[in-house]
Amino acid sequence: MMKIVVCIKQVPDTNEIKINQVTGTLIREGVPSIMNPDDKGGLEMALSLKDKYNAHVTVITMGPPQADSILREALALGADRAILLTDRKFAGADTLATSHALAGALKRLEWDLILTGRQAIDGDTAQVGPQIAEHLSIPQVTYAEDLTYDGNRVFTVRKQSEEGYQILEVESPALITVLATANKPRYMSVKGIVEAFNKEVEIWGADKIEIDEEKLGLKGSPTKVYKAFTKGLRAAGQLYEVESEEAVGIIISKLKEKFIV
Amino acid sequence: MDIKSYKDVFVFAEQREGVVQPVVFELIGKARDLANSLGEKVVAILPGYNISDKAKDLIEYGADKVIYIDTPELKDYLTEQYAQTIYQVIKEFNPSIVLFGATTIGRDLGPRLSARLETGLTADCTKLDISEEKNLLMTRPAFGGNLMATILCKDHRPQMSTVRPGVMKKRSREVGRNGEVIKYVPQFDAAQFKVKIIETVTEKKKLIDIADAKILVSGGRGVGTREGFEKLKELAKVLNAEVSASRAMVDAGVLGHERQVGQTGKTVRPDLYFALGISGAIQHLAGMEESDFIVAINKDKYAPIFHVADLGIVGDVNKIIPLLTERLVKEEK
Amino acid sequence: MDFELNKTQQLFQQMIREFSEKEVKPLAAEIDEQERFPVETVEKMAKLGILGIPVPVAYGGAGGDNIMYSIAIEELSRVCGTTGVIVSAHTSLCVVPILEFGSEEQRQKYLPKLCRGEWLGAFGLTEPNAGTDASSQQTMAVPDGDEYILNGSKIFITNAGYAQVYIIFAMTDKSVGVKGITAFIVEAGTPGFSVGKKELKLGIRGSATCELIFENCRIPKSNILGKIGGGFSIAMKTLDGGRIGIASQALGIAQGAMDETIKYAKERKQFGKSISAFQNTQFQMAELHTKVEASRLLVRSAALKKDSGQPYSAEAAMAKLFAAETSMEVTTKAVQFHGGYGYTREYPVERMMRDAKITEIYEGTSEVQKMVIAAQIFK
Secondary structure, X not given: OOEEEEEOOEEEOXXXXXXXXXXXXXXXXXXXXXXXXXXXHHHHHHHHHXXXXXXXXXXXXXXXXXXXXXXXXXXXXXXXXXXXXXXXXXXXXXXXXXXXXXHHHHOOOOOOEEEEEOOOOOOOOOOHHHHHHHHOOOOEEEEEEEEEEOOOOEEEEEEEXXXXXXXXXXXXXXXXXXXXXXXXXXXOOHHHHHHHOOXXXXXXXXXXXXXXXXXXXXXXXXXXXXXXXXXXXXXXXXXXXXOHHHHHHHHHXXXXXXXXX | OOHHHOOOEEEEOOEEOOEEOHHXXXXXXXXXXXXXXXXXXEEEEEEEOOOHHHHHHHHHOOOOEEEEEEOHHHOOOOHHHHXXXXXXXXXXXXXXXXXXEOOOOHHHHHHHXXXXXXXXEEEEEOEEEEOOOOOEEEEEEEHHHOEEEEEXXXXXXXXXXXXXXXXXXXXXXXXOOOOEEEEOOOOOXXXXXXXXXXXXXXXXXXXXXXXXXXXXXXXXXXXXOHHHHHHHHHHHXXXXXXXXXXXXXXXXXXXXXXXXXXXXXXXXXXXXXEEEOOOOOHHHHHHHOOOOEEEEEEOOOOOOHHHXXXXXXXXXXXXXHHHHXXXXXXXXX | OOOOOOHHHHHHHHHHHHHHHHHHHHHHHHHHHOOOOOHHHHHHHHHHOXXXXXXXXXXXXXXXXXXHHHHHHHHHHHHOHHHHHHHHHHHHHHHHHHHHHOOHHHHHHHHHHXXXXXXXXXXXXXXXXXXXXXXXXXXXXXXXXXXXXXEEEEEEEEOOOOOOEEEEEEEOOHHHHHHHEEEEEEEOOOOOEEEEEEOOOOOOOOOOEEEEEEEEEEEEHHHEEOOOOOHHHHHHHHXXXXXXXXXXXXXXXXXXXXXXXXXHHHHOEEOOEEHHHOHHHHHHHXXXXXXXXXXXXXXXHXXXXXXXXXXXXXXXXXXXXXXXXXXXXXHHHHHHHHHHHHOXXXXXXXXXXXXXXXXXXXXXXXXXXXXXXXXXXXO
């Protein structure tokens, strides 16, 4: 039976984030937490393979205790096993430290295929998937729009590129990062939801994974945030009543300022 | 190894089908600034097949040195082939900084390499500077663009960044500029080459969803006619933008409903929105007021669109736009 | 006493809200305009188990509770009153009575297919001369060997023509009055059973509301639901549950109108500021918001009572009475707040107002609800 592990992340719905008009800072309260859209694409891909080839699907997330809710969602969608990777030792991790923790957990699992989303809508880095593949010494294919399986060991991936796409072939074990646009994720079924909270979500800490603890958390993070700032409030607009030539000049200097020209 | 002994700013010269990508020249331009601040050199890494003649271009745009790798394995990008190559170059030459374009290739290669090197990588940087301690300050958007973060990689080398195309400025070409060109021969572990390219397809993108466009040139009653919209299309072409319209123009049959911005059309949040000859009725504003930057042109100085515009021009759209397009075409050259 | 939804209910609300926004909302205006029954939506809902929410898994249902069911109708109705009533009529008025009053054979025969949407359900009690006075049944069922022969007609039947399974009430013994009414399970395609005139309505225009005609239809005795003469009691108990559904529909419509109005009031500027900045708007909206919240609490309380197996007639009646009247008030004011724009079909509030009205009428008019409540108070 093919075994698939899907890495998913709980993220704030960044489309709903607003900027406080008075302080210019982000308003984070009341912003709903969702399963990252690219990860949803990965999970749907895994579930489609399960439908077709009777695969076993495990979902894993590294996060705080409240990340349990996206694991329940995954179970309601049809995942067979759910693991919450959570430990204070993971705190402050950049992408490298995060990928080490996840790889450490994956080393304790059996799989033919690992699926991750291409990138998360809060970090937007697209780094963790390929870094995990490197730690596990398996081949990667990123930006997957479509995936087919020959039923034996070979995955054929349609990979998105700026000019169009490529068709690539890779043999399992492999890691593939998936785009949200690859498919239309199914909805949770009512029955799936009712049963989701009766199933077990395994909780794994740093002691349960195969890892050198120096590589975890803030300690294991080569990159650190020096400062964070919002782009600021929308300044009042400037209005000009001038001749066409001058107007064009003003517009062009603005475009240059914004590196559009 | 001591942090201080890592030197020089390296740029990954991404090529596709033998063509060095435009972002590479932008990166060399920025690398030049960084190297000047550090008193160090700009070095381009150019992997490919039958690629050595491109080294000259890289030098003329600002690289001091080009390390090229010319083998059939590198003709088309594949993760492992390129990762092994760049890894070996980095391990041999110990750069302080390595820059990649944040393209599908750069975002595939960068993280794989950073993990192999156990160093820090910062993605999609829009700004790069050198700090007082001579570290690279990497600024990038997060939270869907709602937040900017400046990142440091103090204790690991090289400091790696991917940079968005179209953000940094390339320098003007110095024809005949001299630089060092070295050939590097990597040692491949072919047993690790596990991905095969079956087919590469160039495809004109299907009908664009205006909600995905970074720049929208949008017209309303003030543009008025199909001829007027042709002028907007020319402007859009120069800016690599998409054209959209208010409901009035869609109802008039000038553009299709899929290009309508507003309450009964689409909601868009582009980086730049041109509201041309659009008065700013509430139904239209509802569809575009979250745009990052709004430039509005309208004859009526009391038009409500000016309440949301960052840059407002009271004037005749049909006069200004052709002039703007003309000037922009000149700037390109 | 916990007023919060539990985790399962919250996850369910998340799913049904997303489904409503993405699959149901885009069709709402069109199906209203074209008076079209949304078959494609019914198919999608069937696949997810939305047509069998409160039915145990053993009978092919989803194994959910009445809170989840109420949330489903509320969220669907928030974007489309028509879609809400399709599910409510099918579930509360056909699926549930078979579950609660059917024999084991009947449950095994009908529930799995109804729950997976292979069959849709309907309920036929109302007749031209029997509305509020439901006991005045003129549809007759006369025994003949192993069968009953059914003659008569029903009007204003929701899902008519699209349903395969109908719970039909008929008089089997006129001499004993109300105790002479029997409930039958009648399948579409039964010879003599036809669907008549489709009503052209003010609201929920995508919902199929038609006449049913029975001309010497032969119904097997095995299709009697419950006991002979037990029909009226089944009808009343079924309507108690149906009232939770309709109250949820009214609540959803009201909430949808509130959401639209809040959005509009923030955007619309007159006299130099948003109309949401005017105290007139704020005070009225505060009152309406309070009433909508109160409706929700009444609806959920009735659903909880039903789930716990306690009597809930009066609670369901209060919920329906209050939620229906609230939705009428909220939607009417919503149109007013939208001004001229609210009167046009460019904005959804006029449809919400037209949809809201029926909630004060069907499954027992507001007057009937008051009768039920008064009977409880003065017993």
